Amino acid sequence: MTANAALFTFASPTDLILEIPANVQNQAYLHSQSFSHPSSGYQAYLNELCLNVVLAWLQADFAPQAKVSPNINALASFWELVNGTAIVSDGIRFILVPSEAMDLSELRVPQEWVDISSLAGDYYLAVQVEPDEAYVRIWGYCSYEQLKNQGSYDASDRTYSLDAVDIISDINVLTLARQLCPQESTPKVIPQLATLPQEQAQNLISRLAKKEIITPRLAIPWTLWGALIEHGGWRQSLYQRRLGLPEQWSVIQWLQNGVSQLAENVGWGNLMQLSAAGARSVEETQPQTILSRQLAIAGQTYELRIIPQNEGESTIWRFELRNAAVGAAIPGGFKLRLLTEDLQSFPNNEDIAITAVEQLFVEVALEPGEGIVWEVEPKSENYDREILRF
Known part of the structure; x- marks a missing residue:
């Protein structure tokens, strides 16, 4: 008013x-x-x-x-x-x-x-x-x-x-x-900050998480601080550590105990789907827990899924993007990309829709405790980088 x-x-x-x-x-x-x-x-x-x-x-x-x-x-x-x-x-x-x-x-x-x-x-x-x-x-x-x-x-x-x-x-x-002039915006030329190596970022988070550091933004050099806070996953991690919260972005814990409240707030949830992995008959088909999040992109709703696939003693993690509407496709030009925690590429980390396709997917094997950042192009509404911990 x-x-x-x-x-x-x-x-x-x-x-x-x-x-x-x-x-x-x-x-x-x-x-x-x-x-x-x-x-x-x-x-x-x-x-x-x-x-x-x-x-x-x-x-x-x-x-x-x-x-x-x-x-x-x-x-x-x-x-x-x-x-x-x-x-x-x-x-x-x-x-x-x-x-x-x-x-x-x-x-x-x-x-x-x-x-x-x-x-x-x-x-x-x-x-x-x-x-x-x-x-x-x-x-x-x-x-x-x-x-x-x-x-x-x-x-x-x-x-x-x-x-x-x-x-x-x-x-x-x-x-x-x-x-x-509703679309008028003068382009800004702002130098990009160098990405921090993962080990350095984790060391900084551990240091700045101490509550006796009342103003962490002034406790380290600007180039380090700027790069740390620009990364949404590291910013969230620092905030949570300063509050003494346990890990909120563990995919393993989500699958075992349900999605954390912070992750649920941004749209992550658990789904059940039938899985025939290891089954010898239809009767032996077992329900499987997968993780799902809806994304709003260019006026449509899409679904990002994380599906664990067991291969012997190891797990392959399948990241999958689909159109949420039944029968609808993903338009040509869309990309699904995975990056390391410090935003580095790795072999076979991206799937691109050359023409309209039913789904995009990337499969990756990860070490315990390893972090992954996902990206979709065009960028989804309200996107803020997350570090999913495996």
């Missing part, structure tokens, strides 16, 4: 004042308890208040298709580590940067939202959150180019800042610009 800015004597006439509903505040408080430290919990609290209120406004008055990027279930792993939230609409990325500060002399944006190519935004919204007074105030915005070219970088806290005088204070200007 939009409040009347005229009632707030401190506010500029161009400020957008949004009320925080009581149920939103209560829910954000409950969620804030699931973090490793009070500081990260409070950071999550402010971010959730900001997100829920601003996203509702965007969807109602500006961008009906606006949604969280990469997905709602990834938010906790970001808020544990860095301030800010990404929203995407029609290919345009908005970064919400909440602050409680009453001094609105500058906008400060964490480096992660600027110098990591997959996270950087097109526009950055300056948002003041006042939980006690139950309002959110959008007092301006800037483009990526403004922040990068006119802003100042502070190495002490790894943030870019832009003075208020350089920020566009009237949010209606952004609304008008997006209405007139």
